[in-house]
Amino acid sequence: MTKTLTRLLLLPLLGLLSLGASANFSFLKQEPQVLPVDQAYLFDFRQQDNALQLTWTMAGDQYYLYQDKFVLKVEVDGSAELGPIQYPSPVIHTDEFFGDQPVYFNDVTLTIPVLEAQGEAAVTVTYQGCLDKVLCYPPTKQTVYLSAVAANDGLLTTAAPAPAAPQTQQDGLAALLAGDGLLLPLVTFFGLGILLAFTPCVFPMYPILTGIIAGQGKKLSTGKAFALSMTYVQGMALTYSLLGLVVASAGVKYQAALQSPAVLIGLAILFVVLSLSMFGLYNLQLPSSLQGKLANAQNQQKGGSFIGVFVMGLISGLVASPCTTAPLSGALIYVAQSGDLVLGGLALYALSMGMGLPLLLLGTSGGKLLPKAGAWMEAIKHVFGFLLIAVSIMMLDRLWPGTIMDVIWALWGVALAGYLLHQNKKTAFSWMQTVRNVVVVLGLFASVSYGFHAVMNRGETLASAQHAVQFIKVKTVQDLEREVAKAGAEGKTVMLDLYADWCVACKEFEHKTFPQPQVTARTDKMVLLQADVTANDAQDIELLESYQVLGLPTLLFFTPEGEELNQLRVTGFMGPNPFADHLDAVLAQ
Structure with missing residues (x-):
């Protein structure tokens, strides 16, 4: 049984390798392109x-x-x-x-x-x-x-020699993949995936998986919890890996399309519907007739559970797709430059499995740690229902960031705190009940305070934004060329920030890096341009494809002569200090 399950879980990876070797898919050919x-x-x-x-x-x-x-x-x-x-x-x-x-x-x-x-x-x-x-x-x-x-x-x-451009992490990882060894790059990407598992992009997967585990009922063995968790992680890894290969082969427009309003709203509705099953409004399972047929095929397991969990893993891979991290960028750069989609796919798969390791541990432990009977089991399921609603809010936050979403988060916190207070009253009076009451009340006040400050400080936030780093907005390739030429007439270097609302790391640049003094001291010597490609319309796609952008965030730099410093392009997030050093190298050109 164990060997059979292992083979089944390895099928996605074997399928990926077979696709990479297939001659029927022209974009998956590995042979280096012979150019004039x-x-x-x-x-x-x-x-x-x-x-x-x-x-x-x-x-x-x-x-x-x-x-x-x-x-x-x-x-x-x-x-x-x-x-x-x-x-x-x-x-x-x-x-x-x-x-x-x-x-x-x-x-x-x-x-x-x-x-x-x-x-x-x-x-x-x-x-x-x-x-x-x-x-x-x-x-x-x-x-x-x-x-x-x-x-x-x-x-x-x-x-005096110009300071060498600091090698960005993504370029270093691309070079690592281009080396002779195979084990070290895959182990490196697996380790980086573990670190990424604790980032905001992967966080929504925790309530999704724990909600699945909690929904399996009272009799859940550790073995089945592991099998379900591994199935979920395999689905997530397959989506993340294949999506990365598509982006590297065909451009960022496919990544952006998956973050369009229709897709994000659809995902938000899906997770709300799933949360309703956690609240007991319905049982998420196949019809009894089909469930009976599948029960024999799945060795008396709950009908359709593994298939459903795998599909949920596939869908959940989309949740992390907008996060263009340095490891992901390194793999995309390697694939785009070498055309080696097999090694690139293996690196993305190793990265995904690293991201999924904490999920696997959490899901497996759920078989032991979750209550097996009693009212607390239902309470835990309801809490996971709230967490699935939080995933929906995260989806919508990519579309409408700002005060409205802050208020929605505050209301969600108030609702969760109210539910926990109601459940805690049903427990026997003890010092633990008092401690729980204090913790939940503090959470309630924190939620109310968060929403209150979001409304009251809206004007202050807008005012502070006027004093933040100011960008000249561009939309088309022609806009960019005009502004670069104008900056060249003034003898200035140009930085172009390619931004989208669904790009988490873009917002990290905006709030953590650009406003810092060591960065502004250098950007003040430049002309700063920004292209918002959230809409992903024809003009956005033309701009991204013109400069072969693999993912967001991406920063492009142009000399006063109008030439792009391609070797100094930044893909993925950089902190203030390394970014300041990078700008020194740009200004020295």
């Missing part, structure tokens, strides 16, 4: 006084350039003299035909001293690279025209 050479190696150059910098940015982590294939040649239509190429440190790559070769992955910048340049001197650079284990490109040439440089000794001005 000019797209595989994006070329750029910059001349500053007598220093010429040539930069190549690779399209993926499997592309590389040979160090010894760079050749410079001065064309005859101008007079110029160049010094020796200054190479950055290469990595040694074992080539199937040439043995160990010094190469560059990801990006490389060569610096060349210009000893002298007259007129329209042109320099041709030849380079060659390969797509690892797929093909090698023929030697390719690019031509650069030099600005005039008076005769000099070729010594480059020693400038």
Whole structure:
């Protein structure tokens, strides 16, 4: 029985792997995409006084350039003299035909001293690279025209190096997945999932699962509690993993669509309906005729329970979907860059299972800790009914944050406190009854106070918002380009904040990071733009797809010349201090 159950619970993961290997799903192919050479190696150059910098940015982590294939040649239509190429440190790559070769992955910048340049001197650079284990490109040439440089000794001005951009956590995790090992990345993502289990995004799943366990009746063994909890966690993990792969493959618009008003309201209604079963208004089960047939197939278990719990797990995966955390972003970045959906899917699955571990422990313990008989069993079920209503309020809070939702939360707290006081009066008089009364009354006053202050401080909140970080609102790609050009005319760097009401981490940025002094001291030197993509309309989708945004929150940075600093893009939440360091790196560009 145990082996059979284990196999059944592993079916979602095996299905995910089989999908990833299937050739019938074009977006799940793992083979690296072979690009034209000019797209595989994006070329750029910059001349500053007598220093010429040539930069190549690779399209993926499997592309590389040979160090010894760079050749410079001065064309005859101008007079110029160049010094020796200054190479950055290469990595040694074992080539199937040439043995160990010094190469560059990801990006490389060569610096060349210009000893002298007259007129329209042109320099041709030849380079060659390969797509690892797929093909090698023929030697390719690019031509650069030099600005005039008076005769000099070729010594480059020693400038203080720009501070290196701190590697964001999501980029570090993407690099970890790109490494050679498999066990360490999966263990890392599993551990990070455990940490995420205690975040606001996962919290709604606790009352959902405990409500399911409480609804199983008085005779619930530890074994069945474990089986039900594992079934629920598997459903949640499957939804979370597949949704992540879809977002990485097709864009954030699908993530946003799942947070549309229709979906959120639908989920809120669903959890209210489920809460009614906790209050005893109906029993959530299949018709007796079908229940009898399934009972034999499920070894006399309650008809449809495992199927229903698995479906609830699938639906609950949507609850955590708007939270673009650094681990999720790291997996999405890796999938988007490499196309390896099998490893990306395994990382997302490991992350989901880490998130589900506390849920699994809670659900399993429910078989022992929940009362097995008596009035308290019904009281516990009613409390879980209140918690399911709280999940509904959380769904609606993504649509209508503010005073109204604060008042609704206060009313929910008052109702729960009133119910607990009523139940406590039915218990025998003792010092424990008194303690419970005191605790519940304090909760009642806290709820009333919360609602009162939400109403009374509404004007103060609006006033303080006027003194918060001020953004220029943009809606379309054209709006963004216009504001970036305007900022460029003033010689200023631009930060674009991509925001949505359903994005929990976006609000963390708004309240915890942006207002801090060490951050405002740097953002005051920038032009701050914000695009609210909550509506997920055609203009929002066009903007997100134009910049290949994988999830929210995402912050984009543009130089005064209008170029996006793609390597300094932020995806996922950052605290005030690391974000201030990140802004230093942006301003140094």
